[in-house]
Amino acid sequence: MTDTLKPRDEKDVEEAVRWALAEEKTLEIIGQGSKRTLGRPSQTDVTLDLSGLSGISLYEPAELVLSAKAGTPLAEIEKLLAASDQQLAFEPIDYGPALGQPGGRGTIGGTMAINLSGPRRIKAGAARDHFLGMTAVTGRAESIKSGGRVVKNVTGYDLCKLFAGSWGTLGVMTEITLKVLPAPETEATILVGGLDDARACAAMAAAMGSPCDVSAAAHLPDHVAPFFDALPKAEASTVLRVEGFAPSVKHRKQALAASMKDYGAVTILEERDSRLLWRGIRELRPFAADGERDRPLWRISTAPARGHEIAAAITPAARMVYDWAGGLVWVAMPFADDAGSAAIRSVVARLGGHAMLVRAPAAVRAATDVFEPEHAALAALSKRVKESFDPRHLLNPGRMWAGL
Amino acid sequence: MTVRLPEVDAAVLRRRKTIIAALRQLVPGEGVITSEHELRAYESDGLTAYRQMPMVVVLPETTEQVSAVLRYCYEEGIKVVPRGAGTSLSGGALPLADGVLLGMAKFNRIREIDFDNRVAVVEPGVTNLAVSNAVAERGFYYAPDPSSQIACTIGGNIAENSGGVHCLKYGVTTNNVLGCEIVLMTGEILRIGGRHLDSSGYDFLGLVTGSEGLLGVVTEVTVRILRKPETARAVLIGFPSSEDAGECVSLIIGSGIIPAGMEMMDGPAIRAAEDFVHVGYPLDCEALLIVELDGPQAEVDHLITRVEEIARRCRAKSCRASHSEEERVLFWAGRKAAFPAVGRISPDYYCMDGTIPRAKLPAVLAAMKDMAAKYGLRVANVFHAGDGNLHPLILYDANKEGELDRAEAFGAEILKLCVEVGGVLTGEHGVGIEKRDLMPVMFTQTDLNAQQRVKCAFDEKGLLNPGKVFPTLHRCAELGRMHISGGKLPFPDIPRF
Numbered sequence: 001m002t003d004t005l006k007p008r009d010e011k012d013v014e015e016a017v018r019w020a021l022a023e024e025k026t027l028e029i030i031g032q033g034s035k036r037t038l039g040r041p042s043q044t045d046v047t048l049d050l051s052g053l054s055g056i057s058l059y060e061p062a063e064l065v066l067s068a069k070a071g072t073p074l075a076e077i078e079k080l081l082a083a084s085d086q087q088l089a090f091e092p093i094d095y096g097p098a099l100g101q102p103g104g105r106g107t108i109g110g111t112m113a114i115n116l117s118g119p120r121r122i123k124a125g126a127a128r129d130h131f132l133g134m135t136a137v138t139g140r141a142e143s144i145k146s147g148g149r150v151v152k153n154v155t156g157y158d159l160c161k162l163f164a165g166s167w168g169t170l171g172v173m174t175e176i177t178l179k180v181l182p183a184p185e186t187e188a189t190i191l192v193g194g195l196d197d198a199r200a201c202a203a204m205a206a207a208m209g210s211p212c213d214v215s216a217a218a219h220l221p222d223h224v225a226p227f228f229d230a231l232p233k234a235e236a237s238t239v240l241r242v243e244g245f246a247p248s249v250k251h252r253k254q255a256l257a258a259s260m261k262d263y264g265a266v267t268i269l270e271e272r273d274s275r276l277l278w279r280g281i282r283e284l285r286p287f288a289a290d291g292e293r294d295r296p297l298w299r300i301s302t303a304p305a306r307g308h309e310i311a312a313a314i315t316p317a318a319r320m321v322y323d324w325a326g327g328l329v330w331v332a333m334p335f336a337d338d339a340g341s342a343a344i345r346s347v348v349a350r351l352g353g354h355a356m357l358v359r360a361p362a363a364v365r366a367a368t369d370v371f372e373p374e375h376a377a378l379a380a381l382s383k384r385v386k387e388s389f390d391p392r393h394l395l396n397p398g399r400m401w402a403g404l
Numbered sequence: 405m406t407v408r409l410p411e412v413d414a415a416v417l418r419r420r421k422t423i424i425a426a427l428r429q430l431v432p433g434e435g436v437i438t439s440e441h442e443l444r445a446y447e448s449d450g451l452t453a454y455r456q457m458p459m460v461v462v463l464p465e466t467t468e469q470v471s472a473v474l475r476y477c478y479e480e481g482i483k484v485v486p487r488g489a490g491t492s493l494s495g496g497a498l499p500l501a502d503g504v505l506l507g508m509a510k511f512n513r514i515r516e517i518d519f520d521n522r523v524a525v526v527e528p529g530v531t532n533l534a535v536s537n538a539v540a541e542r543g544f545y546y547a548p549d550p551s552s553q554i555a556c557t558i559g560g561n562i563a564e565n566s567g568g569v570h571c572l573k574y575g576v577t578t579n580n581v582l583g584c585e586i587v588l589m590t591g592e593i594l595r596i597g598g599r600h601l602d603s604s605g606y607d608f609l610g611l612v613t614g615s616e617g618l619l620g621v622v623t624e625v626t627v628r629i630l631r632k633p634e635t636a637r638a639v640l641i642g643f644p645s646s647e648d649a650g651e652c653v654s655l656i657i658g659s660g661i662i663p664a665g666m667e668m669m670d671g672p673a674i675r676a677a678e679d680f681v682h683v684g685y686p687l688d689c690e691a692l693l694i695v696e697l698d699g700p701q702a703e704v705d706h707l708i709t710r711v712e713e714i715a716r717r718c719r720a721k722s723c724r725a726s727h728s729e730e731e732r733v734l735f736w737a738g739r740k741a742a743f744p745a746v747g748r749i750s751p752d753y754y755c756m757d758g759t760i761p762r763a764k765l766p767a768v769l770a771a772m773k774d775m776a777a778k779y780g781l782r783v784a785n786v787f788h789a790g791d792g793n794l795h796p797l798i799l800y801d802a803n804k805e806g807e808l809d810r811a812e813a814f815g816a817e818i819l820k821l822c823v824e825v826g827g828v829l830t831g832e833h834g835v836g837i838e839k840r841d842l843m844p845v846m847f848t849q850t851d852l853n854a855q856q857r858v859k860c861a862f863d864e865k866g867l868l869n870p871g872k873v874f875p876t877l878h879r880c881a882e883l884g885r886m887h888i889s890g891g892k893l894p895f896p897d898i899p900r901f
Binding site: 164 | 542544567594598605610615633634654661700792828830833850855857886
């Protein structure tokens with residue numbers, strides 16, 4: 001039976017890691033456990049449950065800064081920000097429904113540990129771009145801090161960047177400081193109907209290269225369109241969001257609609273439908289529906305203009321959603337023993353970028369690389385960096401790659 | 405001016421001739437500089453108070469040459485200091501007497517511009533401004549715009565994580581790069597990132613950006629390029645006090661407006677700038693704010709009106725919005741000339757670079773006034789008001805006995821105050837040599853050890869740019885040691901499930 005330790009504060013976390021060091025126990029770090037099935041299946045001795053480290057310790061709207069303990073629910077932070085018309089601009093997606101869990105769960109620690117970003121990443125940056133400071137307990141059972149509470153800071157190495165996306169393998173984050181931003185006054189979405197994937201990527205590139213300041217660009221092929229209630233027609237839809245002050249949104253939606261007419265029939269989704277649509281994209285709705293959740297799900301990050309080449313290289317039975325103007329491709333493969341890994345890895349090797357197996361039975365995730373395999377020199381550097389923080393491999397061992 | 409540098413390795417100096425011959429094999433032609441006359445050009449960077457002649461300068465032209473030079477130095481135990489354009493204001497490129505200075509100036513080509521993916525692939529010796537110029541024909545630009553952008557290079561921007569006046573809205577270097585090729589001290593060549601938007605695995609690009617040339621030598625960079633906003637307008641607002649100006653900044657941001665740029669100058673800086681460039685800055689003010697809005701005309705006009713309303717509520721004495729591109733540029737002319745303008749009223753000045761939580765500005769300015777009296781030196785302030793990055797300019801005369809020492813002590817006290825009020829030692833100029841010994845003001849020894857272990861993971865022999873950033877050098881073996889104690893059950897008084 002796996003033991004669970006539930007520290008109450010940073011000192012408890014230090015003590016837990018010190019104990020694990022002495023007893024040679026490995027630790028699985030969790031907040032609410034909402035992302036537990038992501039990554040390689042964990043084989044640890046003890047669970048370190050950080051949900052007790054909760055609470056927003058600092059929020060100064062005029063300074064655009066917020067600090068919270070790592071186990072603070074993301075929903076609590078988003079709610080507090082919304083009350084001051086502010087938001088986390090990186091718009092973290094909600095993996096819950098696609099992983100067979102309720103939506104709206106997860107902590108800020110988990111969000112930053114996997115650098116969880118959403119549609120607005122193409123304009124506003126990823127979670128890591130809003131990560132100003134942290135305290136963490138390393139695998140040496142030492143509390144360290146990095147960064148601060150100000151945006152402009154080049155004092156020492158930016159360890160926050162290193163910890164964002166480290167999947168808890170370097171240290172146990174205990175407190176996190178974020179840059180927050182004003183929420184847009186309103187939004188609208190320009191919809192271009194009926195485009196094939198290649199033409200859609202070209203349309204998105206044109207939109208991103210326009211002065212219309214597009215804040216999100218996605219392409220929903222015809223086989224996933226029926227999952228989005230906010231779409232006026234269940235056909236392939238290329239959707240471009242503009243956000244900001246009302247007079248500006250009014251101007252930009254018209255300018256963008258006019259420039260997109262060359263690509264296909266244009267419809268404008270006003271604020272309400274626009275919000276509904278992007279919420280659906282944020283919740284990965286086509287992959288969360290009944291009957292869809294058995295498909296292995298991949299997340300592919302590649303050069304935006306080449307995203308559409310993936311479709312041509314894999315089975316037509318796959319379901320796909322293109323976000324980030326084509327640079328982030330969600331692919332649900334038909335069920336297979338290797339989750340379709342061979343086909344996906346080979347196309348990503350050709351296009352550049354990386355693929356992560358997001359959803360598959362644990363046995364499959366244990367037998368197949370979940371993260372993109374690293375070249376030898378890079379893998380060796382990753383291991384040296386891992387060991388500089390966690391020399392005994394106590395923290396989330398093997399969560400990203402075997403041996404890391 | 406003397407500064408503590410790593411101990412000179414006499415054995416390396418004795419082998420200088422052999423080393424030069426070996427380097428000439430690796431970088432043929434005119435890529436190895438050895439004459440005292442030519443080496444002189446490299447003895448300092450933008451922080452000219454510190455000078456040190458390098459043992460030899462090498463100017464490679466290819467990644468393979470960089471790799472070969474580093475591998476040779478690694479095997480021979482020779483220190484290496486990388487250098488871009490040498491515009492660092494913190495001594496980051498200060499040479500070492502027994503070290504190779506690795507100049508990246510010949511890496512000056514733009515390799516590819518990819519408008520479909522909105523990236524440019526450039527060599528590290530390309531200047532910041534050259535990137536924007538290269539993509540301007542299609543209406544694009546590279547967002548980070550440090551004030552040295554005409555001279556500073558992208559490689560140096562990566563090393564320092566450079567900002568600029570527009571970084572409040574568009575981010576600093578780390579938010580605008582997607583990939584790089586980097587050579588480690590061992591000569592290993594790594595490719596990190598690419599044209600995609602996030603990294604698989606550890607974010608080494610984020611780590612290397614701002615690492616001040618201590619982790620590796622960057623030989624290629626992929627930067628994001630953005631479409632230029634349709635238009636930009638600026639508002640020039642004068643206030644009777646810095647408190648009023650500070651309140652105005654808070655209200656602008658509090659109302660949901662993120663200006664493209666928001667700069668503040670204090671009384672001495674306003675008057676020095678106006679005397680120099682005559683742009684019509686109001687001289688009866690103690691604080692001047694330049695707020696720039698960019699985007700579609702409809703948005704900019706709308707926001708200008710809102711900013712003007714907020715300014716009036718904050719007791720602005722004067723408020724002028726630009727009505728033409730010429731006028732907007734004129735508003736900025738004084739701010740952009742602030743440093744040379746201060747240079748006119750004082751033989752020397754020392755530029756500081758702390759960041760503070762914005763609300764602390766009036767308190768910090770007041771404390772600085774007291775310090776100015778204590779040290780008997782004048783100070784003028786320019787301030788990236790949106791992000792809290794403060795540049796006090798301490799006025800002194802190096803020819804007067806003891807003034808430079810007093811200026812340095814004054815500067816150190818300012819930076820300590822910045823940390824005390826919740827800020828940091830450096831916002832965009834880097835730690836380098838200049839702020840190295842102040843690092844313990846902000847970090848514990850444990851914090852610094854963790855950072856130095858990362859350095860060890862990249863450079864186990866500590867040969868790349870040693871003596872910068874960290875106040876004490878440790879051997880990696882010593883840092884790696886771990887003492888395990890205890891073994892008792894953790895916090896037995898709380899529940900285990």
